[in-house]
Amino acid sequence: MKLAIYSNNGAQSKAVVALFKEKLAERNTDRIVFDDEHPDVVISVGGDGTLLGAFHHYADQLAFVRFIGVHTGHLGFYADWQHFEIDELIDSLVADEESRTVKYPLLEARVRYTDGREERVLALNEAAIKRPLGTLVADVYIQGELFERFRGDGLTASTPTGSTAYNKAIGGAVMHPSLEAIQLAEIASINSRVFRTLGSPLIIGSHEVIRVQLENDGAAVTLSFDHLSKIASNIDWIEFRVAQTKKIYCIYICYMDTCISGIVSNRVSSARR
Numbered sequence: 001m002k003l004a005i006y007s008n009n010g011a012q013s014k015a016v017v018a019l020f021k022e023k024l025a026e027r028n029t030d031r032i033v034f035d036d037e038h039p040d041v042v043i044s045v046g047g048d049g050t051l052l053g054a055f056h057h058y059a060d061q062l063a064f065v066r067f068i069g070v071h072t073g074h075l076g077f078y079a080d081w082q083h084f085e086i087d088e089l090i091d092s093l094v095a096d097e098e099s100r101t102v103k104y105p106l107l108e109a110r111v112r113y114t115d116g117r118e119e120r121v122l123a124l125n126e127a128a129i130k131r132p133l134g135t136l137v138a139d140v141y142i143q144g145e146l147f148e149r150f151r152g153d154g155l156t157a158s159t160p161t162g163s164t165a166y167n168k169a170i171g172g173a174v175m176h177p178s179l180e181a182i183q184l185a186e187i188a189s190i191n192s193r194v195f196r197t198l199g200s201p202l203i204i205g206s207h208e209v210i211r212v213q214l215e216n217d218g219a220a221v222t223l224s225f226d227h228l229s230k231i232a233s234n235i236d237w238i239e240f241r242v243a244q245t246k247k248i249y250c251i252y253i254c255y256m257d258t259c260i261s262g263i264v265s266n267r268v269s270s271a272r273r
Contacts, residue, residue, distance in 0.1 A: 047073020
């Protein structure tokens with residue numbers, strides 16, 4: 001097994017990484033080797049932000065890479081291992097318990113620029129398009145049919161596992177992470193006697209595509225994919241769909257036998273607190 005460690009710069013995370021390498025060396029096993037370029041398993045040490053960073057770092061190898069989250073940060077909904085469970089983690093790695101691997105749907109965003117260029121980006125939590133100044137005006141199409149004209153601050157598309165993140169903060173619905181679907185939610189939409197939007201989250205299946213056609217007035221918009229963002233002023237449209245590529249999320253230990261529903265239950269209970 002080829003292993004890579006992706007860690008944040010926190011003191012506790014560095015200590016956990018050092019302890020992990022020390023304990024792994026004590027096992028004197030040749031079944032695990034370190035390979036940062038083409039790993040089979042990536043261990044993320046930190047919080048959810050660190051795992052998102054690891055996901056995008058190895059986004060071109062998702063078909064081959066499994067992820068394990070070790071929680072040392074403030075938010076650890078994706079991290080099923082605690083920092084004091086290093087011995088159990090190494091036991092699972094040595095045993096290579098691949099049967100405890102869970103796959104979650106990803107979001108694919110396809111961006112078309114006015115000069116004809118296209119960009120394809122995968123997101124684990126969500127993608128968002130917002131206008132920092134003024135009102136975002138866009139036509140929303142579903143499977144090529146006009147659904148509505150949107151006016152407001154912006155729109156987000158989220159995965160089931162990302163539905164309890166930014167999506168929930170703006171009034172989106174919580175989805176079970178095993179569903180093959182994505183969700184479109186509005187950010188501060190304008191609803192009056194003149195302008196109307198759906199005003200609620202919209203969930204579509206894996207066979208459907210949402211296209212957001214921007215009113216091209218040359219104004220800058222902000223595009224974000226998970227923790228990554230950029231500003232652009234030449235976007236023609238952006239499409240959202242369930243990605244054909246699935247992120248393989250490796251859970252070698254299940255505190256609950258229901259590993260999949262664990263993320264939802266943990267996030268909802270934390271949000272209620």
